[in-house]
Amino acid sequence: MRLYEHQAKAILSSHHIPVPPGRVVETAEGAERAWLDLGGEVMIKAQVLSGGRGKAGAVRRVSTAQEARGVAAELLGISVAGLPVRKLLVEAAVSIAQECYVAILTDATQAAPLVMLSSAGGIEIESLAREHPGSLVRMTIDVLDGLRPYHSRWLLSRAQFPPAAREDMVTLLATLYRIYCEYDARLLEINPLAITEQGELVALDARMIVDDNALARQPRLREWRELNPAEREAERARINYVSLPDAPADEGRPRIGIIGTGAGMAMANMDQVAYFGGQPANFMDVGPGMMTGGARTAMEILLRRNDLDAILVSGYSAGPLEIMARDVVEALAAHPEKRLPVVVRLQGHHDVEARAVLENCTDARLHLADDFDEAARRVVALAGQQEVPT
Incomplete structure (x- = not known):
């Protein structure tokens, strides 16, 4: 789960990490009122779950109430990385002496937290690593020991942080590590972290990604999730x-709805559909709910979409596959108005019984495939692709 900047900053602030005073608004009038509350120079920042807002012109500095209203009206009408801007963060501008970078993330290769620190910030981490390779200092943390003050001092010395700011940074890093652990974060990043002209540390921007599997013990974060009706239905x-947007690079390719058993199988189906010339329209893993009508719900969700050219149901499972087959057949019968071809390939436990259920279905929209490659190739062909790789 990704948090918006203002949400991540609310968590930082609740743990006494300084952030600029600000207001979240949804209208141009709200931005004008926020400027009147804050006064002086303010930053107006589009709130989207994407990086690159500055390059997209979605972070602006304004000086008057009228300017705040006009810029807000403009930003609320744009999209950044394909994501519509519906909220803005209006916050007081900060006098900056130096911009720095700090992050704690989960290093999957080491199965441990990784602290990254640089005395240069304000740009994307990829650019930072490329343009200033020596300035990005890293340390893997033993979860049994945690982040110790001497770890932080070593990092700050290697990153050549200003000596006057180092002890405050030791405190800030300890707090960040505590937040990272308490909120089951996979990434906690402040970029830039400002050292002000008064020598104070202020988080000017923040990113936070939380482990979805830990949301059961994070009630505050669960309340922040923005799920559409289909996502809520899937969760139940x-x-x-996960619905995928229509990619401009894939224009002209048929959009294929995908149902898989297990996350790995679902992603493999997506890759194979793309290889044979289709455009995956979603990620969907019905494995956890397969025994309780998950495949029926999955089919219902996809059949209600109006942007699909075909549906692929392809999976391998140790669960009784005839249940999944019946769900597919019943969902098709409930939607005779949908003329989408549906290709099904099921292998694993009770696949003979599942095949019998599917073969007994007389619905002309249903097509069977015997293996993984054939299923992906056939669904793309049926969706209208004229030439597919062999």
Whole structure:
């Protein structure tokens, strides 16, 4: 789960990490009122779950109430990285002496927290690592020991942080590590972290990604999730569903709805559909809910979409596959108005019984495939692709 900047800053602030005073608004009038409350120079920042806002012109500095209103009206009408801007963060501008970078993230290769620190900040971490390779200092943390003050002092010395700011940074790093652990974060990043002209540390921007699997013990974060009706329906059915936007680079390719058993199988289906010339329209893993009607719900969600050219149901499972087959057949019967071809390939436990259920279905929209490659190739062909790789 990704948090918006203002949400991540609310968590930082509640743990006494300084952030600029600000207001979250949804209208141009709200931005004008926020300027009147804050006064002077303010920053107006689009709130989207994407990086690159500055390059997209979605972070602006304004000096008057009228300017705040006009800029807010402009930003609320744009999209950044394909994401519509519906909220803005209006916050007081800060006098900056130096911009720095700090992050704690989960290093999957080491299965441990990784602290990254640099005395240069304000740009994307990829650019920072490329343009200033020696300035980005890293340390893997033993979860049994945690982040110790001497770890922080070593990092700050190697990163050549200003000596006057180092003890405050030791405190800030300890707090960040505590937040990282308490909130089950996978990434906690402040970029830039400002050292003001008065020598204070202020988090000017913040990113936070939380482990979805830990949300059961994070009630505050669960309340912040923004789920559409289909996502909520999928969650109730214990299936994982992510709709994918129509990519300009894939224009002309048929959009294929995908249902898989397990996250790895779902992603493999997506890759194979793309290889044979289709455009995956979603990620969907019905494995956790397969025994309790998950495949029926998955089919219902996809059949209600109006942007699909075909549906692929392809999986391998140790669960009784005839349940999944019946769900597919019943969902098709409930939607005779949908003329989408549906290709099904099920292998694993009770696949003979599942095949019998599917073969007994007389619905012309249903097509069977015997293996993984054939299923992906056939669904793309049926969706209208004229030439597919062999």
